[in-house]
Amino acid sequence: MATAEKSVLALSGGVGGAKLALGLADELPPGELHVVVNTGDDFSHLGLHICPDIDTLLYTLSGNANAEQGWGLEGESWNTMDALQRLGGETWFRLGDRDLATHLWRTDRLAQGDSLLEVTGALATRLGISSHIHPMCSTPVRTTVHSEERDLPFQQYFVKEQCAPIVSGFSFEGITEAAPNQNVMQLLQDAALSAIVVCPSNPFVSIDPMLQIPGMWQALRDSPAPLVMVSPIVAGMALKGPAAKMMAEMSMPVTAQGVAQHYCRQYPGLVDYFVIDESDATLAAEIAALGMEVAVAPTIMKTREDKQRLARFTLSLVGA
């Protein structure tokens, strides 16, 4: 892998993480941003290989994401779904007509023997993205949500049942056999890597799957580059998705501090800097007591400028 002179590595799940990734891409010279992306949400549906987090990154970084809807493509049409509904087919996972092309292309290339790493790289290039998008691994890892009565595949929990089931934990099938993306592992040992940014993504179903790939979190911890994490919980709420609901159901404090505790316990020594929202400034001392540098900033990203400002803040925090 040819790397730019300097590089920054971001870890991201879907929508929330992609916002900061877009800010970072805007702030850094072309080619300097690398994003490692969760593939635990990936699933096979209607015969298609669907990678929701990768696609959110692809669509966000190429400027095609539907910002209002929070997922999928802007100006999307739904003619295939409408026809599938008339046939009585499964339409709970909404696949737009243009989005379908991504899934068809990926599924076909994978069937022809290309790896998910190659296919993702090719999609990014074809969409005109200069940042590097790295699937966390090339073998399948599948997130299962454990709820009180039953276990659910992630998309069934997330989309079909709209996060209604009460969560008791998570597991990641295939994780013990998974090898971390070697491009990412190389990057982590590279002196040109100036920062690792953990985007404000769901700790349990976006970041944990990546960190639990054997060797991954230790490599992140041992990298010479400092690691800065942006809290996905602001004023006791998740800005996007079910993180806060999950924390409450698992009897964790639904605060930025609760997030920091989760990472400290699971991955000691991983987080160097922890960025909390200004509305959570009073939590700073207690989080610092966990052994992290704490920084306070406006972390809510509504506009493109918000994303760029938070990106600049995280980069300047670690001198990147």
Added chain:
Amino acid sequence: MATAEKSVLALSGGVGGAKLALGLADELPPGELHVVVNTGDDFSHLGLHICPDIDTLLYTLSGNANAEQGWGLEGESWNTMDALQRLGGETWFRLGDRDLATHLWRTDRLAQGDSLLEVTGALATRLGISSHIHPMCSTPVRTTVHSEERDLPFQQYFVKEQCAPIVSGFSFEGITEAAPNQNVMQLLQDAALSAIVVCPSNPFVSIDPMLQIPGMWQALRDSPAPLVMVSPIVAGMALKGPAAKMMAEMSMPVTAQGVAQHYCRQYPGLVDYFVIDESDATLAAEIAALGMEVAVAPTIMKTREDKQRLARFTLSLVGA
């Protein structure tokens, strides 16, 4: 299989055959028409299981076919194909957004273990079709076009290369292992079957694959029901598709008589009645000499009334 009191069996390929099938469906009481359809054109493309002739029947009999274009659905949109083209994907086989739903649904059901017979029946029902559509067999048969330099899968010849290669013959992979659709075999022995109509479809790539399934043509010949065939060649031309071009390339007379000879040689005793267009009336005596009853009628089907009139003619010819 529950059959209606009376029944008529049609053999059809794609567009040309579907026209007469529509006429027959209009003329017969609901549920009386059975159509056995060529699946030699089926192929796997972008991971989808595509059955062009079955779909043409489904779309034609449900009133959704794009008559002007000659294939696909009316009022179709092409957003997936446009997006696939931007990704540099394969777009030589044009899949409309609504048409894609059929392929996704079929592919998914087949992957879940349903047979092509079940899936086709379910699609017909869901599209509100009262006629019975029978794939010729449930195992894959794939037509290969032999041309002077090389062998081509049918869709590559037909769509990608637009029938340009010069044809020397055909083969049907999987045909010796294929078993004829048992619903069709039962129907052929049923006293309620009043007629077998071979629609004006391509003899070599639409009708031959059906007749060459082991036991199929003999069962058609031995059925108590009379068999009437409508010539796909009118005044030395194929009304649709490459039949005439193929005949010329294989040094056959490009006439209705050439068609009749082909069937007489390959399937002696199969055809009881042979319908030729009024423009070919002068060929009647020579065709009759091959051992068939010859009937002359206007066979060009432009309007719905044309289709119904030809259907009435073929049915009355055999007293059905």
